Amino acid sequence: MKKRWISVMFAALVLAGCGSEKAEENEKKENKAGQELNQKQSTLKENELNQSVVNIDGEDIPVIDQSVMEGKITLRMPKLFSIMSPELAAIKYPSEQRPTVIYTDESTTINLAFNLTTNALSDKEVAEFQKAMIASLEQAQPSAEWLDTDVIEINDKKIGILEVITPAADGNIFNFMFFASLDGQALIGTFNCMEDDIETWRPVARAMVETLQFADN
Numbered sequence: 001m002k003k004r005w006i007s008v009m010f011a012a013l014v015l016a017g018c019g020s021e022k023a024e025e026n027e028k029k030e031n032k033a034g035q036e037l038n039q040k041q042s043t044l045k046e047n048e049l050n051q052s053v054v055n056i057d058g059e060d061i062p063v064i065d066q067s068v069m070e071g072k073i074t075l076r077m078p079k080l081f082s083i084m085s086p087e088l089a090a091i092k093y094p095s096e097q098r099p100t101v102i103y104t105d106e107s108t109t110i111n112l113a114f115n116l117t118t119n120a121l122s123d124k125e126v127a128e129f130q131k132a133m134i135a136s137l138e139q140a141q142p143s144a145e146w147l148d149t150d151v152i153e154i155n156d157k158k159i160g161i162l163e164v165i166t167p168a169a170d171g172n173i174f175n176f177m178f179f180a181s182l183d184g185q186a187l188i189g190t191f192n193c194m195e196d197d198i199e200t201w202r203p204v205a206r207a208m209v210e211t212l213q214f215a216d217n
Contacts, residue, residue, distance in 0.1 A: 049076040049207045056080075057200055068101055068114055072182060076211040078204065080105045081112060099190070110193045110201060112208070121179075121186035123158050127151050129179055129186065130160030141166050157181075157214055163202070165195055174198045176205035182214060 053060045062079040081103035084092070089102050092111070099113035121129055130151060137144060147163040160179040165172050172195035180187045191205035 049078075049204075049211050054078055054204070056204065066103075069116055069182070069187075072116075072215045073114070073187075074213045074215075075208055077103075077112070077208050080110070084108070084111070099188075110197070112191045112205075113189065115188045116182055117186045117188065119186045120184055121181045122184065123181045126158040126160050126179060126181060130162065133160070133162065133177075133179065137162070137164065143167055145172075152210070154210065154212055155214075157212075159209065159212065161206075161209065165198075171195065174202065176202065176209070178209050180212075180214070 048054050049063050052063060054063050055061070056078060063076055064079045065074055066077050066081075067074050084102040084104040088104070088108060089098055092108070093099065093102070093113075097115075099115040101114045103112040104110065130149065134149060141164070144167075145165040147165065148161070149163070150161040152159050152161060157180060162175070162177040164175050164177070166175060167173075173192050174195050174197070176191040178189045180189075189209070191201070191208070193201045
């Protein structure tokens with residue numbers, strides 16, 4: 001692992017463990033469980049977030065264009081989120097290396113966070129960075145349940161993706177993590193929700209990431 005990535009790895013581990021200050025010790029679940037989750041596809045259609053509304057749990061929710069990171073990134077998202085207050089962020093992300101920007105829903109259990117680190121990362125290094133991240137998470141979260149890993153391209157921009165369920169004191173958390181190069185630095189993003197909500201929100205998380213647009217691209 002490149003030494004210059006060590007601190008950014010720690011920041012990502014903070015994101016993967018958010019929602020609780022203390023993790024429970026849980027045994028690894030059978031791979032079969034992950035396969036069953038993969039088979040449970042939402043009715044969310046491809047590119048549906050490019051429409052004006054999206055149906056989530058039977059309710060039509062407006063979809064908006066959201067600009068983040070001082071306009072360096074835009075994405076489409078359901079109009080359910082607002083910026084998390086600093087007080088709540090300090091509780092849900094107790095480490096001082098908490099994300100730069102955190103969106104949350106009314107229940108504060110559905111979160112989307114962005115953190116632009118100071119660590120150098122080029123577009124060509126995204127796949128290598130993802131592999132290093134997987135190794136770090138496997139070591140730090142041995143009881144995590146891995147669902148998927150991928151590297152996708154959006155307008156010639158590489159984005160690394162990890163989907164993993166991690167244990168926390170108040171229940172298991174589904175994390176959809178994504179990594180990209182922004183202004184030559186490592187951008188770490190995480191969508192997370194409770195495992196009970198995974199069937200509803202997993203495809204929405206993927207759809208939001210697939211609408212990412214980068215001003216530096």
